[in-house]
Amino acid sequence: MSYAIDLYSGIGGWTLGMKLSGITNLASFEWWNEANQTHNLNFGTNHREINIREINIEKDLTFDHKIDFVVGSPPCTQFSFANKGGNGDIQDGLVDIYKFLEIVEALKPKYWAMENVPRVAGILEKEINEGSLQRFKPLVKTIMTVDAADYGVPQNRKRMIAGDFPIELFVAYKTRAKRTTLGDVLHALSQDVVIDPNYGYQVPKAEVTELENEVNLTEEETRINRDSKTYHPVYNKMSFPDKLDRPSRTVTATCTRVSRESIVVESESGFRRLNVRERGVLQGFPITYQFYGRTLNAKFKMIGNAVPPILTYYIFQSMLEVQPQDLKLPSASSYYHEKPPFKSFKSNLGLPAKKYPASRKFQFSVPNLRYGSGVRFELSNNPKSKKQDWSFKFYHGNSKNIKEIPLNAEVKNALAPIVNTSRNTVFNDHIDQLSERYKDYHSSKLQELWISTYSDNEVFNFLDHIGNCVRDILNQAELSDIESSVVEAIVNEKNRKLEENKDSLLVGFYFLSSLNNKIFDQ
Incomplete structure (x- = not known):
């Protein structure tokens, strides 16, 4: 012994x-x-x-x-x-x-x-x-x-x-x-008779506790999770939803309904986080463990x-x-973990936020202007400032050395003679349309929408509209004869990523600095 x-x-x-x-x-x-x-x-x-x-x-x-x-x-x-x-x-x-x-x-x-x-x-x-x-x-x-x-x-x-x-x-x-996968766990726990994927225990589903799911992620929560995983401003790309044909990502001790660390899977009608039992099985505890x-x-x-x-x-x-x-797998052990004769506390399942703090942070990349590895155009606020100060920004570098290029009138004016020529009236067409449609979208208005639970995703709709305009401009503008040195001069850096994405970077610098000037008075 x-x-x-x-x-x-x-x-x-x-x-x-x-x-x-x-x-x-x-x-x-x-x-x-x-x-x-x-x-x-x-x-x-x-x-x-x-x-x-x-x-x-x-x-x-x-x-x-x-x-x-x-x-x-x-x-x-x-x-x-x-x-x-x-x-x-x-x-x-x-x-x-x-x-x-x-x-x-x-x-x-x-x-x-x-x-x-x-x-x-x-x-x-x-x-x-x-x-x-x-x-x-x-x-x-x-x-x-x-x-x-x-x-x-x-x-x-x-x-x-x-x-x-x-x-x-x-x-x-x-x-x-x-080797056992996330899909193996989810499938096993969905059956009428649950066969523990780790230990082989067979238990009627009605006797397996902690299988209750939270309500699905809201449309906004889904968007935040998807963007934070697949288009995070700095960190590497994750899959969304999580892939089922491999072991899950690390089960963490703390996470929220909108956390980059949360494991999110498809439900019958949307997306959800994992329940308690799923997390326990992924961590290797038997379905009888309480x-x-x-x-x-x-x-x-x-x-x-x-x-x-x-x-x-x-x-x-x-x-x-x-x-x-001579090694036996854990499932072949003579030890069987009996479900203890005690009733677990019933947990109140997580629900979408009912209200948000006035200082709620917003920081998301602009669709069609996402490059990975810390290079991105983004819309963000500064909730610590008196006016919250929403604006479009450009960042490059990595998590240890992030550099910001202000998208201000100086950038707009420097690029106007090069980009917004008679061949590229599509820029001003979109700038004028957006400026009229969102003339009330000053910083305090956007912050008001962002902290409201009844805004129907208006801030993300605004961001997506900007991204759609970027796509249209890239499809219609004639930028091929503009040298990549123009971008390099703005960024004060020369690398392959800048050269390969020269056209979209030009669009981002001119278009977003113009919108900062028109909408956010910068």
């Missing part, structure tokens, strides 16, 4: 991996009440919430058996690029890692493993070589980044694994794992913060020194 403990145990991803592997869990340590209660109610334990930073190793870590394995997932928030603009609070996060390693050092297990976000790999390596963790350098035998999808988790989820365990065995298991968060967002958070139990199962198999030829 092998014995283990898990630190920062969350809702039980490590513990479930132990159960699947036939390992006895002697103790779990977690601070967040709802996650700890989810763990307790699923496994019939009575672990109290505890701040691991305050553990007294001599008093709080005494057991009747020698600990073979120490595992856990220190909080990743302080290391995440999503926290504090990508900076997080690394020094505070290192406090938890220091405590984790201090416990490993004291208990002297046969093997140990720690899971965290990929960014921690570089931080940990630096700190054990020349920083605050040098004391523990002899303990850390491996630091690697893995994708949970390679081990059969139906989700692309890259994670750092550090520790001392048979890494060669763990890596070898990838060839045995069964999530005891008091709110929908609490359940999303606990699932998104969890370590996939399928991944921990393979880590434990390596700790048990199971040879690849």
Whole structure:
């Protein structure tokens, strides 16, 4: 018999991996009440919430058996690029890692493993070589980044694994794992008898909890999601809706109905986010597992913060020194997770926003003037200013070095003799028509429409109208004899992207600077 403990145990991803592997869990340590209660109610334990930073190793870590394995997932928030603009609070996060390693050092297990976000790999390596963790350098035998999808988790989820365990065995298991897709999960959960795509459990659909879907995304929410994924001003393109023939994107702890990080799928009548059960299965929890968060967002958070139990199962198999030829898939484990005899809290499902703050931000690329890699024309506001200051802008560069070119009267006047010749009256035709139609669309009017829940997408309709005019101008204007050096002079840069898109860039600079002048008085 092998014995283990898990630190920062969350809702039980490590513990479930132990159960699947036939390992006895002697103790779990977690601070967040709802996650700890989810763990307790699923496994019939009575672990109290505890701040691991305050553990007294001599008093709080005494057991009747020698600990073979120490595992856990220190909080990743302080290391995440999503926290504090990508900076997080690394020094505070290192406090938890220091405590984790201090416990490993004291208990002297046969093997140990720690899971965290990929960014921690570089931080940990630096700190054990020349920083605050040098004391523990002899303990850390491996630091690697893995994708949970390679081990059969139906989700692309890259994670750092550090520790001392048979890494060669763990890596070898990838060839045995069964690849599961987002489509496999959605299909399985839609059947009258649900067959768990990860474990093979067969349960009548009526007995599977947390399958309730939110209402579909509104037309505006759909547009925001689509644009933020497929035409984000800076970041790489994502698919919309999410593709079903591959593991899902990473299930995150926090997301909104209009988040770039949200996984969005088609429903029978539109688009929707994933429900609680779908997220749980993508994270590798059985369809019988229950999530005891008091709110929908609490359940999303606990699932998104969890370590996939399928991944921990393979880590434990390596700790048990199971040879690849003897390896069983998690679905062949003798452990069956019984649905606990407790009723989960019923969550109020997410609904579209009923009102928006007066400072609501708008920042979307202009259709037909989107180039990717941080190069774009966009319509945006400045909600921190008194008048909100809506205008068209041009940006180029990347997320670390974004440069703005003002689309003002100076740009308009400089290009007018070159672009708006007698052959290209289409420019003024559209400018005059738009100026008349949207003569009331000053900054405060647009902001009023943007914060209203009854505006019927008027701001996006305005943006799309601009994009349609751009398309018409590109189809009708004669710009081929204009040298690309004109664009290069405005941007003060020369590259292939500018040269390849010279015509549309010229249209964007002249047309949008003219509209800024006519509509926004710039």
